[in-house]
Amino acid sequence: MTTGSSGAITPVVGPGVDVETVRTDFPVLHQMVNGKPLVYLDNASTSQKPQAVIDTLVQYYTMDNSNVHRGVHTLSQRATDHYEEARAKVRRFINAEADEEIIYVRGTTEGINLVAQTFGRQNVGEGDEIIVTAMEHHSNIVPWQILCQERGAHLKVIPITDSGELVMEEYERLLGPRTKLVSIVHQSNALGTVNPAKQITDMAHGLGVPVLVDGAQSAPHMTVDVQDLGCDFFVFSGHKLYGPTGIGVLYGRADLLNAMPPYQGGGEMIKSVTFEKTIYNDLPHKFEAGTPDIAGAIGLGTAIDYISNLGMSNIYNYERELLEYGTQRLSAIEGLQIIGTAREKAGVLSFVMEGIHPHDIGTILDTEGIAVRTGHHCAQPVMDRYEIPATARASLALYNTREEIDALVKGIDRTIEVFGRGL
Amino acid sequence: MSDLSELYQEILLEHNSKPRNFYKLEEADRSADGFNPLCGDKIALYLKLDGDIISEVGFQGSGCAISRASASMLTQSVKGQSVERAEEIFGAFHRMLTEPGEEPDYDALEDLESLAGVAEFPTRIKCAILAWHTLKAALEGTQESATTE
Incomplete structure (x- = not known):
């Protein structure tokens, strides 16, 4: 999508959105949280703001x-x-x-x-x-x-x-x-x-x-x-x-x-x-x-x-690919169930884990610098429908990357490890 | 932020996976429901009183590891105690979470001391305290469900 100052083609991560360039527009993303680089996956709650805003x-x-x-x-x-x-x-x-x-x-x-x-x-x-x-x-x-x-x-x-x-x-x-x-x-x-x-x-x-x-x-x-x-x-x-x-x-x-x-x-x-x-x-x-x-x-x-x-269709396509990648990675985790598997879906990976409450997942992910929402997401009837008290939810924005999905998966593995000691 | 193992100590995880007194007391003298509206943790606590002594205590409900372990430890620590002593234990527990600089009352706390790490996680203090508010509601015989709000 973009040509760097050296004239070389910058690798484009995903169709139409050069995510590395996009990320430089969002100052809040570039910080350490609990000693780890911030991975902000709570975009359905609120998104971060570009410098221009x-x-x-x-x-x-x-x-x-x-x-x-x-x-x-x-x-x-x-x-x-x-x-x-x-x-x-x-x-x-x-x-x-x-x-x-x-x-x-x-x-x-x-x-x-x-x-x-x-x-x-x-x-x-x-x-x-x-x-x-x-x-x-x-x-x-x-x-x-x-x-x-x-x-x-x-x-x-x-x-x-x-x-x-x-x-x-x-x-x-x-x-x-x-x-x-x-x-x-x-x-x-x-x-x-x-x-x-x-x-x-x-x-x-x-x-x-x-x-x-x-x-x-x-x-x-x-x-x-x-x-x-x-x-x-x-x-x-x-x-x-x-x-x-x-x-x-x-x-x-x-x-x-x-x-x-x-x-x-x-x-x-x-x-x-x-x-x-x-x-x-x-x-x-x-x-x-x-x-x-x-x-x-x-x-x-x-x-x-x-x-x-950036173009809404570019954003849609980029996030769709990221969601597919996240769905694949999370589905492969034993004991993890994705809540919400509609054919037409965007931006949200809501999940529960066997024997581990979403709040504990959220706290452990936070210690890894990963921000997700846990709870009923102001949609209690949805939780009742699935007979669950809450979910952990990773929600995507145009500045999220595959590497951040990988960090999420690593954080979930860490959660399983922490809880494994008590089982 | 302190290390995760400070928060999720083995004893806490063990109480979470095998909670003590995790049942409904059919012939309870007192009971109360507790609810944390923010995160959806729910608990029902049942007591049998023998005069001033809490002779039996049981609980049911769903919640995170911290709320569940805290409830499980509560049942262990107040069973066989007088109402007055139970309130002292609650006081010591509350102080441990909200005034972490102070020396905890180890005699009153016993296993509950393993929840001291929660003080470092302000968003989780409500989880640890839910069962205790519910106990207080049961002892006071209030009908409304206890909340952490």
Whole structure:
């Protein structure tokens, strides 16, 4: 992919992504943890940030800091321009039709809560139904439970197979005249399953039912085209996409967003206010009450530039190969079982080991400098489905390498060795 | 960070693989459930009291090696002890984990001293202490499940 300064071709590790060059862009990766080089495999929790994103935040606070859409002065104009340019970057990134369909939120969780509290309260009544899947993150369960409780509505769950795939016949059966919304995870954080979002959307639209797609895990790993998916809402978080924490995106179809009541009241979301009557602002500002995370939004724009320059399909292919390699290496370990073996899968290696609890695996790996997540991954129903209390999860990003997978395998061998003494 | 063998001492691993008193007491006078919401460790603790003496103790549940070994050692150390002594042992155990600079009370701790290494792993202290909070809940007869939060 790249030609070094000497003119020699730099070996490319994986198709399309020169991982060694990529790694130099992420300062946090170059440190020792517990005396070992850091192996960061907790990317489904949050990803690391490239220098360009960090520089953007520093630049913003050093030179441009000001409130947006308020001042006539130069700094305010500059901040507003950068903030809105970032919105346009988000629109292009997910191929939405218009900038006004991009609402800045704190993250995926807030995006889903926004839809539940506005669209949901407006459209869901007693006896109505909302469909989710059995592999949802708590953030795509609890907001709907709160709504259902308030409205006397019911949450319906599409079951999954042992490999972690949706049972589509059951979905077809659940869809009905009482269904008011389908809200599904695009890529499971606990299993890695990539769900057929387009097919799910088509089926719901057949009955005129809108669909929300939770893209927290999918957006960092694959090309997302909301018009191609056909979904009505799409939500994702900046911090899992190499951007800052505290910023995320809700995409919604303009006609739906226009029909929805506001989420929070305050400044920015209004056109005029008197004590008798308030006229709400146009999209997207109607849903952005108060001073937003301006620096975060601009930083997210830089993160999108960064991954767009690498190319989402290159990233997808590179990570896919890495996942296949990791799957092979981990599967070869005796007593280790991978949880989540769907045919369409990305980014996640969730596993359990015979006789060794995931927390002990996590602690021992940490002493080897390897960061993995252990626990229920905010998806307790998934754990219940597999009758396990927790898993250890290695989750991948574009800067991970085969050597890091090898280090993980070595760390697991060490875990077995430590526990072997007590057996 | 200290060496792993400090944390996963053989005695701890042995309690993990062969926990003592790992059963439900059908005729328990007191029982309590413990739950660590962060990591999903669950424990049920059962007690039989003979006046002021803990005459029988059993536990069940699932959790990491540290929580399981800690529960197993708990049952050994409080069985046959008075309620007051059990509370003293808990105090000594708690101090060992949270004030590692202090000299531990070896008389009270016995095998439990092998969990001293946990103090070096702050994220795991809750695992070690779960069973003890559950014991306290059982002794106090509280109905709500004990948590480490």
